[in-house]
Amino acid sequence: MNANKNEFRTPYWRVVGTIAWKDLRAEIRGREMVTSMMLFAAISVMIFSFALELDDQAQQETVSGVLWVTIAYAGTLGLGRSLSAEKDKGSLDALLIAPISRSALFYGKMLGNLLFTTAVGILMMALLTILFNINLFLPLLLLVVILGCLGFSATGTLVASMSVYARAREVLLPILLLPIVLPVIISATRSSVAIITELGTEDWLPWIQLLIFIDIGYMALAFFLFDFIVEE
């Protein structure tokens, strides 16, 4: 937990790396977050495949919707856990006292969440490949998953760091987060559909460009706004 305590005037990116590494190590040791996220994701896929009962053609068109809805919900689950654990154990306060830049703290947490969400995304790709019998292991789709998870964890970390202070934080987080993150989900889903159904470049490229644009926008916005959330 106190990995950052040793860091005094460390370079910015070292701080980011250290915080992400701290989250990752805690996760490897405890395995409580990713396990529950992955189980949740797997159960969601089962429910989707029972509820939708699709033929091959329809499966190809819906699979990316299933992928992204599950990533969004499982990701929300993980985010709530990631920040409320930090706050309840008091380690958030310790991190805030530490002589590190606030935005480095944000990017560190974001990177940790990005790793977990991407892990769930890749697991989902594998699961859907097997269960829906569609090959999802395409390099372009992997790029979209990473970009989508990046946008998701940027907004997610920002919003979750607000919702942890609220009375009904478990309920509030999805309400606050999902509408904000929807531009990311929509552009990720649209580009995934176009890639999976093997449409031409002009069908997915604008969406990926939009996705990159949104990611950069949200990450820049978070850079300015995170300071105000955690001040005091």
Add this chain to the structure above:
Amino acid sequence: MPEPIIILAVKYTDYMLLGYGLAAVLIGGLIASIWWRYQLLRKDETLLEQLEQEGPAEAHSTSEHAPPQPGQASPGTSDRQPTTP
């Protein structure tokens, strides 16, 4: 039968009236809710006035601070407003 106004003879007038009717209900509702909340505050204020008269000097001091507060820079103001004398 009176001559129908030309406007009502045009098709889809019902949808136009529906749309404008709903708009009037929503915006009217907003205005009514602001007005209603004003009334509730006014009721509170009369009650406060009574209570402030009962407990004299200290409670009264709130309204004595009115002069030092300069004119407000904008319609939005801070919590610590002097009360109406």
Add this chain to the structure above:
Amino acid sequence: MEYSSQRTAWLTILTYVSIGLVIASAIMILAYARPEQVQGNAQKLFYIHLGTFFGSFVLFGAAVFAGIQYLRTRHNRWDDLGLASIEVGLIFSLVTIVSGAAWARPIWNTWWTWDPRLTTVAVMWLTYAAYLMLRAGIEDPDRRRRFAAVYGILAFSSVIFTVIIIRVRPDTIHPVAAGPTLSETDVTGAFDMTPRIVQTLLFSIFTYVLVSIIITWHRIRLENRAHQVQQRKVNLLMNT
């Protein structure tokens, strides 16, 4: 009142002016602008549809400005502006949505469809509804104001997304009133803008933007009044 009498006089005048403008625009919509050939009177919903959209756009923009100003200066009045403009903006964008639905029923033959434009507007509305949920959920007043400012800024991304979505995804069936129309063929319900329609439209937009600002102004005064009453209650309890 603590407001300067000049300011109050302005508010009173503008309130009457906006009532007059609403009546004038109603007369223009009903009598001056000719009904459109194909869409009949349903086309006339377009004036309030765009007018209230611009009204809410201005208010949500004002909330961003208020958020930035609050985070910079920590004056509570900016928080009041943020809350008031989002509350009024929510009602105005709801008017945009229902007037659109009333238009879509005869023209598109459905009240609602999951068109990109409609979807993003619905999401925009939910985002600002979430703003009110956030305010209700945070107890510490200082933190509530701070978080509300942050979320008010963040929520504007949904407004931007609503505006740009039809540029990225031209397969919308929603008519584009301003700027270059991307694909005329897909759009259902577009019509020729005659001079009278344009004049009425501009007049309505002006009217409803003004109305939205004036209602917000009154809403801010209500908020101030509530703060005062709250303060008096606290004082009374402290002193007795």
